[in-house]
Amino acid sequence: MVAVGLFALWPMVNGFRESFYKEIAGQPAQFDGLSNYRQIVTDAAFWGAVRNTFEFVIGFVVLTLILATLAAVLLNAQKFAKGFFRAAIYVPVLIAPIVVGILWNWVLNPTSGVLDAILHKLGLGQPLWLVQPHLAMIAAVFVEIWATLGFYSLILLGGLQSIDPNLYDAAQVDGASAWSQFVYITLPSLRPMMLLVVILSMITGFQAFEFLYTLTGGGPLGGTTLIVQYIYDHAFVPPNLNFGLALAGSVLLFLVLMALTLVSFVAGRRRGAA
């Protein structure tokens, strides 16, 4: 009993060493640290990254919620070839984020890109997606949605399938239209799953880094540099090396994510009570 307890405990302790080390490593940053924080709050690049991150996260979360709900409703109603549609919409989720970036960089590329070539043929000009900061941000949001929508759609689809069909029958008897059935039955029943999608996509959005690394590299002019890129640049890229700043950025990101998680827990509990 004790032996297996140890056997089970050992990897656990070993596995969560990370978390303990995080606190140990966090301390030096705090001890000589207030200067790091003072430095980071006066760094224009940091605030640029924060603003970009919020723009990115808000755009991504809102559009994901709308599009994933739409996709889930469509998939749920679909009977013909539903397995195919479900799988096909999910395929982009399998692609490594790094490859997603390469792929879309190729599609959006101003010189050899397919999309610009098509738009040019149609006489719509060349938008230079990845050259103008604002367009690059739009492209980044779109690409992240492309890469993750299948996943969120399947979560919502699971939610839709667990709605009691009797509710719809009852509404039918009462003469409710398709739209009011959607508004008064589907949406409220789907709320828990939608909340999950919002939380997961928010966390994903705050962590976005890999696909941007190959899509835009944080450019143009820092227009798509998000907070994780800022941390990475200061921790590991030679010209900017500043471990203290990277750690301070990490701690701040951690606090934001922790706050979001707490908010979601509170929201979840209130939902449970209602």
Next chain:
Amino acid sequence: MTTVDSERLSAWRLPFSTRTRRNNGQQAPTWTSVSGRRVPSPWSVLRTAALIGMVLVAITPLIWIALGSFKNLTQLLGSPLSLPTSLNLSNYKGGFEQFDFLTYLRNSTVVTISATALTLVLSATAGYGLAKYNFRGRDGLFVVVLATIMIPIQVILVPIFQVVVDLHLVDSLWGLIIPPAATPTGVFLMRQYFLSIPDELIEAARVDGAGEFRTFWRIVLPNARPALAVLAIISIGWRWNDFIWPLIVAQTPNVYTLPLALGLLSSEQAVPYNFILAMVVASMIPVVFMFLFLQRHIIKGIAMTGLK
């Protein structure tokens, strides 16, 4: 749902059926429903069209890059819209020969398989301990597990990297395998599943004289096969596609994994694009195949855990 659908949509059917009748006067309608029993309503046609649109957006870029990987550089740059003229494998040959594609592939495979195996062992044992043994501080430990799930690796990159430096694992495959394998998510998943295995089963094994390890190995693990399958699939996907961790730990090309090599090569201007496309396509093949074979498990896994 079926009844609701047909009822709700009866109002739609009128203009539609007149159109079919008009069509029927000359020829059969151009489409038929799969069952052949019921003509599809305009709503279902619209819905299918919308889904087809989504699917096109989802997979056209992938098909396009697969086609692009057969084009030579002049075609790629000069005429982006053209289709490849022949099934030209020179990009694949060039990419595999000029870059150590096979080394990266081997590293990726080794890392994915060992990390997944390690994840299964660590998660199963730790999850079992948390689910079925009473010891002081168990609940406290479990809260720690939960808290660490919420922390993304990006936030603790720097601290974990310092640990890896202290353990002298930088720039080795072990450094790529061990830290990501100890995933709290796996522990959480296994613990939740072990909770659903009745204590009586374990008690019975003990009464019959099985030792602790034997009970775990012969009784508990076989019962947890679905959870182990889900965890293995999730872990393979994570490790195969992982970029940021290898980016930091692997510092010489002979320990690069595929995503890392592709990411670094693609950010260098000097590397010919056609070779990168070919290697990108080659790197996607294993995951897509895994998905095709295990689709059912993967979709169930999402429903079960909310993880990709």
